[in-house]
Amino acid sequence: MKPAFLAVDWGTSSFRAWMMDHAGMVLDERVDKTGMATLTPELYPLVLAEHLAAFGVGADVPVLICGMAGAAQGWRQAPYLDTPARLSDIAGQAIRVSGVANDVRILPGIAQRLAGAWDVMRGEETILLGASLRSGDAMIVCLPGTHSKWAVIREGRLESFDTAMTGEVFGLLSQHSTLSHALAGESPALGSEFERAVAEALARPERILRKLFSIRAKSLLADGWNAPDGLDRLSGLLIGLEIAGTRKPEDGPVMLIASGIHRETYARAFAVAGISYEALDAEPLVRGGLYHAACAIWPEVFDRDTG
């Protein structure tokens, strides 16, 4: 099959690229750990050229990128769309990168310019476009992570969204705080301490700063305490707090876009909170969003291949 374009999700610490055909099928895939955290603007075209050579394609294959490569500290800044935003409009706002052999475009992020609810996303808008193509109805989407996103989508429009620093706060507290001595394990074991902590945070979210310290105090005082319980408790408290702050009881079911440990922890927490959900992987959705945008940006590529 002839490659139609290269779809790239280029984030803070990861590069994922899929060579796709005119119908959106994946022909080849490459992944590495380069990203905004380690790259300067001058390095982006060199990294991309290496991957294009490894894919074995020439300057005639266009490249569509989403993610932090479009941030001010990335390769080239792709100005934000503002909420409420029709997700399919990201294609029309893609910027073209000059000075490279291939036709390279970067999709914009989305900004929410509301006093008291300022927010930004880059990369998630493309996942959300992919999700909205799957279902035209209203939905609440949860994308857990370093900065978890909660999005309200109606008929292909991103109405509003919230970002919770759950993953970053979890990382700081588990690795660099007084609590680190009371914890053990790479990721939560999801025992009963996790569920208890989710319930506590849902019931009394305002007490989070003292609930966090209770992890250390309990490790010093409680008979039978073990450090994996501490990691469960920290994770449960923070995810419970995130849910308490982002989802109203009258909201409908949630589309949980996550894999691995994130899917496991949030699914368990949703069960404690009585939230029904559908779980999906992000990767096919971001590819779906990139493909949809590419068809809008380069109609001639896809017309020619199909015609």
Place this chain on the structure above:
Amino acid sequence: MKPAFLAVDWGTSSFRAWMMDHAGMVLDERVDKTGMATLTPELYPLVLAEHLAAFGVGADVPVLICGMAGAAQGWRQAPYLDTPARLSDIAGQAIRVSGVANDVRILPGIAQRLAGAWDVMRGEETILLGASLRSGDAMIVCLPGTHSKWAVIREGRLESFDTAMTGEVFGLLSQHSTLSHALAGESPALGSEFERAVAEALARPERILRKLFSIRAKSLLADGWNAPDGLDRLSGLLIGLEIAGTRKPEDGPVMLIASGIHRETYARAFAVAGISYEALDAEPLVRGGLYHAACAIWPEVFDRDTG
């Protein structure tokens, strides 16, 4: 004046010692930055001996210590008293350190062994003893810091307490998180952004994880944003959250034991929350607590000096 005893507040990263006479007057003072964070059990007696030599006193002067020197990771563990605890009982539970020339005692901390409200303090119990000697009535005490303590005291008894990780979370987020790029300054400037943030956290404490991210988003999006506003906002959100989680509206006025920037920030936050307070310095209170305990531990020393 003849020295009666050496009063020492020995914490995680500080050593403060006062040579006191039989009436509790300070004859001399020494301060350094040694503490549990940098000492092993073998080093404590050496550091103390240096200070005793510098004070110019011999092996006949007893030494009373409060603080983290009595923790399991300190010099010698002084087992906790449990809540509810009569604060003056700390004297009777002091442990004696063997293998040193002087009569050295370490005061215990206090533990709260309650499921869901596990808590510990070391050092603050001595400040609280000093505070309770000043006023026999019921009081709510707030001791801001790395780990802020909120204590309920009635007629000299510590009924219950809460520890909020406010200062530690502030340090982690301001220095080691994504937010650090949106902040500037050593300490909050206490502008209008601080008060707005306190009010926001009091009104919607459950939204803290997304409010925190709004600092970064606002720094990217808002015209006229400046980084000192970011530090004000971070400080205001966390102190507002602490107050939302530790103090009930029906509680009476607060005794705020703090100095410097902590006194300024908490006083401003209490004003936003409509909380009346009296502000006191911790140092004379911890000395008062140490003196009261020393009189109970070594009555012969104080009898002899007065007789």
